[in-house]
Amino acid sequence: MAKDLRPIIWDDDKKELILIDQRKLPNKLEYFICKTYEDVAFAIKDMVVRGAPAIGVSAAYGLALAEIRGDDIYKAYEVLKNTRPTAVNLFWALDRCLEAYKNGKSILEEAKEIHNEDVETCKKIGMIGEKLIEDGDTILTHCNAGALATSAYGTALSVIRFAFYNGKKIKVIADETRPRLQGAKLTAFELSYEGIPVKVITDNTAGFLMQKGEIDKIIVGADRILADGTVYNKIGTYSLAVLAKYHGIPFYVAAPLSTFDLKSKEEDVIIEERDEKEVAYIDGVRIVPENVGCYNYAFDKTPPELITAIITEKGIVKPNKDDILKLFSK
Numbered sequence: 001m002a003k004d005l006r007p008i009i010w011d012d013d014k015k016e017l018i019l020i021d022q023r024k025l026p027n028k029l030e031y032f033i034c035k036t037y038e039d040v041a042f043a044i045k046d047m048v049v050r051g052a053p054a055i056g057v058s059a060a061y062g063l064a065l066a067e068i069r070g071d072d073i074y075k076a077y078e079v080l081k082n083t084r085p086t087a088v089n090l091f092w093a094l095d096r097c098l099e100a101y102k103n104g105k106s107i108l109e110e111a112k113e114i115h116n117e118d119v120e121t122c123k124k125i126g127m128i129g130e131k132l133i134e135d136g137d138t139i140l141t142h143c144n145a146g147a148l149a150t151s152a153y154g155t156a157l158s159v160i161r162f163a164f165y166n167g168k169k170i171k172v173i174a175d176e177t178r179p180r181l182q183g184a185k186l187t188a189f190e191l192s193y194e195g196i197p198v199k200v201i202t203d204n205t206a207g208f209l210m211q212k213g214e215i216d217k218i219i220v221g222a223d224r225i226l227a228d229g230t231v232y233n234k235i236g237t238y239s240l241a242v243l244a245k246y247h248g249i250p251f252y253v254a255a256p257l258s259t260f261d262l263k264s265k266e267e268d269v270i271i272e273e274r275d276e277k278e279v280a281y282i283d284g285v286r287i288v289p290e291n292v293g294c295y296n297y298a299f300d301k302t303p304p305e306l307i308t309a310i311i312t313e314k315g316i317v318k319p320n321k322d323d324i325l326k327l328f329s330k
Ligand SMILES: CSC[C@H](O)[C@@H](O)C(=O)COP(=O)(O)O
Pocket: 050, 051, 052, 053, 142, 143, 144, 145, 146, 149, 150, 155, 156, 182, 220, 221, 222, 223, 233, 234, 235, 298
């Protein structure tokens, strides 16, 4: 069961954060121990832990470690906040912990609450979203919006998991997701771990499969969703959404309310640009001529008109401001 695959564990006796080291998957299931907030900041930056909800939960424990060790909370907050710029859950979780601290509440208690809520939220997303899946569907997903990207179950993969748990015979196609290969390494790992049928494709195969009529639905996660329904997610999401529109394939985004950023406008959102070496090298071997540079944007922006619906823990909504704002008043 998915809930066994938990990338984030808090050890209350040792006061340590234990993370599955996602850099080592699928070949090794190793753990990375964080004893300080600096360890957590490194783990987020270096993608030991990744995925919007998972980095939010980890950062909350990072701030708790700062409190436990008597470090400067405001400095720790800044360091953790500057690890990755796009996924809003990081800022949401840190702000929530800082607010708790200012109100005299233990940061550790707040972090534990955020962690437990994330498990429940992802479970609800799966239970609500699985109703959109039909028996026999082949579902395409991108990157890893799975248990490994959250505290358990995942967002997009929670929908897939619950459809499978409910006896629907589904097949999953996972985009490999260059350059970090979260689809090939993580999505394929966690789905096959549970016996959910999955096949990996190169990113440039997706259009061909759609053209052949082999994809029934597309479900992806999100790193940030604006009030108008604009979705920021792993680079390549936008291309998939355009292809889906052309081929008349439903395109769903699954995300918790903590991924919505109702305050920011498009110009406020920073798209992370990572080291170009991630693109230039494969397995330590340079594949691009020495004198040629690379673009390495980690995320892209998908406009609401390309999105069929957004699946949240509070229900399924159309990507528009009225429906999104109603979610927050429920
Ligand atoms: C549920 S996490 C958000 C995503 O859908 C996920 O696919 C993603 O973009 C994660 O990016 P990452 O760079 O691996 O942290």
